[in-house]
Amino acid sequence: MATINPDNRGLRLAVRYLVLTLIALIFIFPLVFMVMSSLKPDLQLLRDTSSLRAFLPVGDISLDNYYNAFSRVPIAQFMFNSLFVTATTVFLSLLLCSLAAFSFVFLNWSGKNVALAIIIATLIIPFETIAIPLLLFVSKLPWIGMEGLTFGWLDTYRVQIIPLVADGLTIFLFVQYFRDLPRDLIEASRVEGASWMQIYLRVVMPLSGPILATAAILKFLAMYNQYLWPLMVVQQEAYRPVMVGVQYFFQLSTAWGEIMAYLTIITIPVLAFYLVLQRAFIASIASTGVKG
Amino acid sequence: MATVKLRDVRKSYGDVEVIKGVDIDIEDGEFVVFVGPSGCGKSTLLRMIAGLEDITDGTLEIDGARMNDLEPSKRGIAMVFQSYAIFPHMTVRENVAFGLTINKVSKAEKAEKVAEAARILQMEHLLERRPSELSGGQRQRVAIGRAIVRDPKVFLFDEPLSNLDAALRMDMRMEIGKLHQDLGASMIYVTHDQVEAMTLADKIVVLKDGQVMQSGAPMELYHEPANLFVAGFLGAPSMNFLKVTVDDFGDDWVQVSSAALASVKVPRKGRPFSTGQEATLGIRPQYLAAAAEGEGMLKGNVVLTERLGSETVVNMAVSDGSNCIASIAEDAVLIPGNEMSWTFDPALAHVFPEQVK
Numbered sequence: 001m002a003t004i005n006p007d008n009r010g011l012r013l014a015v016r017y018l019v020l021t022l023i024a025l026i027f028i029f030p031l032v033f034m035v036m037s038s039l040k041p042d043l044q045l046l047r048d049t050s051s052l053r054a055f056l057p058v059g060d061i062s063l064d065n066y067y068n069a070f071s072r073v074p075i076a077q078f079m080f081n082s083l084f085v086t087a088t089t090v091f092l093s094l095l096l097c098s099l100a101a102f103s104f105v106f107l108n109w110s111g112k113n114v115a116l117a118i119i120i121a122t123l124i125i126p127f128e129t130i131a132i133p134l135l136l137f138v139s140k141l142p143w144i145g146m147e148g149l150t151f152g153w154l155d156t157y158r159v160q161i162i163p164l165v166a167d168g169l170t171i172f173l174f175v176q177y178f179r180d181l182p183r184d185l186i187e188a189s190r191v192e193g194a195s196w197m198q199i200y201l202r203v204v205m206p207l208s209g210p211i212l213a214t215a216a217i218l219k220f221l222a223m224y225n226q227y228l229w230p231l232m233v234v235q236q237e238a239y240r241p242v243m244v245g246v247q248y249f250f251q252l253s254t255a256w257g258e259i260m261a262y263l264t265i266i267t268i269p270v271l272a273f274y275l276v277l278q279r280a281f282i283a284s285i286a287s288t289g290v291k292g
Numbered sequence: 293m294a295t296v297k298l299r300d301v302r303k304s305y306g307d308v309e310v311i312k313g314v315d316i317d318i319e320d321g322e323f324v325v326f327v328g329p330s331g332c333g334k335s336t337l338l339r340m341i342a343g344l345e346d347i348t349d350g351t352l353e354i355d356g357a358r359m360n361d362l363e364p365s366k367r368g369i370a371m372v373f374q375s376y377a378i379f380p381h382m383t384v385r386e387n388v389a390f391g392l393t394i395n396k397v398s399k400a401e402k403a404e405k406v407a408e409a410a411r412i413l414q415m416e417h418l419l420e421r422r423p424s425e426l427s428g429g430q431r432q433r434v435a436i437g438r439a440i441v442r443d444p445k446v447f448l449f450d451e452p453l454s455n456l457d458a459a460l461r462m463d464m465r466m467e468i469g470k471l472h473q474d475l476g477a478s479m480i481y482v483t484h485d486q487v488e489a490m491t492l493a494d495k496i497v498v499l500k501d502g503q504v505m506q507s508g509a510p511m512e513l514y515h516e517p518a519n520l521f522v523a524g525f526l527g528a529p530s531m532n533f534l535k536v537t538v539d540d541f542g543d544d545w546v547q548v549s550s551a552a553l554a555s556v557k558v559p560r561k562g563r564p565f566s567t568g569q570e571a572t573l574g575i576r577p578q579y580l581a582a583a584a585e586g587e588g589m590l591k592g593n594v595v596l597t598e599r600l601g602s603e604t605v606v607n608m609a610v611s612d613g614s615n616c617i618a619s620i621a622e623d624a625v626l627i628p629g630n631e632m633s634w635t636f637d638p639a640l641a642h643v644f645p646e647q648v649k
Contacts, residue, residue: 184377187344192391192442193365202394206381 029055034267038065038260045257065261072258073248074237075265082241083269085160086223092165093219094212100166101174102200106186116175122168128228134163135232159233160241164223170215177211178204213277220273242266294355294368294445294478295320296341301350303336303502310336312502313350318446318480318495323472325481327489327525328499334482335450337499341480342371342448354445370439371448374455376431378423378438385419388437409437412474413467429460436471447479453488465491486526490514498522516561520644523574529605532580532616533648534573534590541565546643548573552612554589556638563645574642577605580618580634588633592616594626608632 032055037045039061048054069075103109104116138153153159181204189199205212227243234240243266249259296318303311311333318324326334339345341352343364352359359367378387386393388409392402410416413433423431432452439447449468453461469492472479483489489496490510497507498521506518510526517523523531536548539555546565549555550573558573565571583589592608595615606618606626618634626632 182375182377184373184375185379187364188371188373188377188438189390189394190344191342191364191369191371192394192438194390194394198394203379206379 031267034260035264038257038264039063040065040257042255042257045260065255065257066265068255069249069258069261069265072255073245073262075242075245075262077237078240078242078245079266079269081157081239082224082243082266085157085226085241086220088157089161089165089223090216090219092161093167093170094215096166097170097215098174098205098208098212099200100171101178102196102204104171104175105178106199106204107196119168120172123172131228131232138163138233154233155236155239157239160226160230160239164226164229167219167222170219173211173215173218174208177208181207217274217277221270224270295353296446296478296480297351297353297356298337298341299351299353301337301340301352302348303333303340303345304348310502311340311348314499314502314504316497316504316507318478321476321478323469323479323481323492323494324497325483325489325493325495326497326499327483327486328505329525330484332499333502334484334499336502338371338448338450338480338482341367341446342369343367368445369448370442370444370446371450372432372435372439372452374451376435376455378431378434380423382422383419384415384421384423384426384434384437387423387434388419388441390438391442405441405443406437409440412440412471413437428456429464432456432464436468440471440475445478447475447477449479449481451482451484453483454485468492487528490526496526498525517574517642520572520574520646520648523642523644527576529577529617529619531574531576531642534575534610534614534616535612535648536571536573536643538565538567538569538571538643540567546571548643550612552590552610552614556589556641558638558641558643560643563643565643565645569645570647572644572646572648574644575636576640577617577619579636579640580616580620581636582618582620583633583635585633588635590616590634590636591631592634594628594630594632596628597626 036055036057037048039057040048041060041062041064044059048059053059100119104112138159140151141153142149142151143153143156143158144150153162185203185207186199189203194202225243226241230239230241230244231247234244245266246259246262249255249262296316298314298316301311301314302309314337316324326337328334336345340347341359343359343362343366347360354367354369364371379390382390385406388406389402392405397405406419407416410419413436415430415433415437418426418430418434423434426434432455435452452468453464456464465488468481472492481488481492493510495507496510496513498505498513500521505525506513506522513522514526517526517531520533524533534550534553536550536553538546538548540547541560544560545557546560546563547555547557548571553573556573580590590610592610594606594608596607598605598607603619604621604626606620608616608618610616616634
């Protein structure tokens, strides 16, 4: 083994950064390609794919694709639909899944281990296998709204939200996190006279920043990327989310430049959401308050 | 303030019984220490009193009322945990006031009680800090403060000092003792440290394998241990045990001897013996004294001496192969390897029918 020579330290650091930069580039290339292509007409775009020019803003550069994409698709409406459905689902999911996990970890009830095992087992069932039965099911479900009692949930926001709120992965994440919380804190709260709901709200939730951020990011991505389910249950543009909007560009001929422009636009909320929560994630790693 | 009564209290996890029928009476205002080696069930017993563990069988009464099935918060107890269990996301003030906030106590009363607890524990200057900014001793104080504001009938302490360093432990031990004097409340304190037990307790309950070995005042247990386990557990350095044979016995005396020990008559204390049986003689290190050559009852080779200032602890090998410790006056100078004779007052020795392992 070679010893670490102080003179080598700079070199080693340079090599390390070079490797890290290369890895970062591999991950960022598709994004760069997407943004660059969104600025080029289709012919040039396709020609550039055979060279490194695909990653450079060269040739006939314009914002025409963005203009065309906006005129072809009601982006604002789709974006609102997506953000509304996603935000509502993320909020309800964090609430319900954390409550479920709280019950699994802290309350004693018979059969809870079996119930948890079944929930975790649902992780291995792909959504596609239940999509058709679920479609038939929601198409007949009753709902009481402004118009009184109606049947069938198709072409609504709720059909995109309610079936997807609870999921095994989110519950599992919360269960794992809650199991690691110091048991003494929960017991001390009980001795102090806190109800289970008070323990959930005043002790467990304030200490769950990291897992709330993690679960929110995962759920946001899963919901924002929904394609199959909204394609099946939503026919009206009024309720259609952004991902389904991509198919508008495949109708007569495929408009690659416009697709890239459209994708660039709909990627922005994902990046924004991630950056915001990433900060919350780091800020919320607090001391555990147990032991000295 | 209250009395606590445990009657034939048992706890099982499935087929495994961990608390095997415990009877304990705690008087109003008494400071009771549960002590025993790890795994003896002392913490489980405390948690059963707190209501954090179910009582499988038997009854628990606080102030004459049966508590078995009541929620922890309804039992009139407050508990201080080994890990302190203070909430990291709240300030010291919010931590101390947590129970009051939960129970919707008025702001004025809350402020008053928190101020009072802070005054008793001398932590007024810490109230706006977060737990992460506190030292171990300060966190422990917050945990005790949270117990004080509840004005409980019974305080429960679960090894509260075991996470503190030695110097701080002594300070906090004295503070807890003083707190008991000031508040006059009944307190139950769990520890594996016999020094804490001896110094704090009005009554010590020695537990082993889920059973009470002996309970009583610290000095009573120290001077009159009921069995070999209690004799060996209390006192530092711990009691010397020598294998002996019973030569003869009368109503209140037993005569024993061994290869290493001249024949001695020690108090029988009502224990059953038969002539010729193997037994164990117990002598506290403090009661061993150096004897003039040829006059001692016990011979031992000095192995090691530890001079602690106030005393010198002599470790020696007795001729039957066992080890003995003598704690003698501070100025003694002994040379390792020397054979010495030792003597003791037989009236202060104990003889147990059980055998040392």
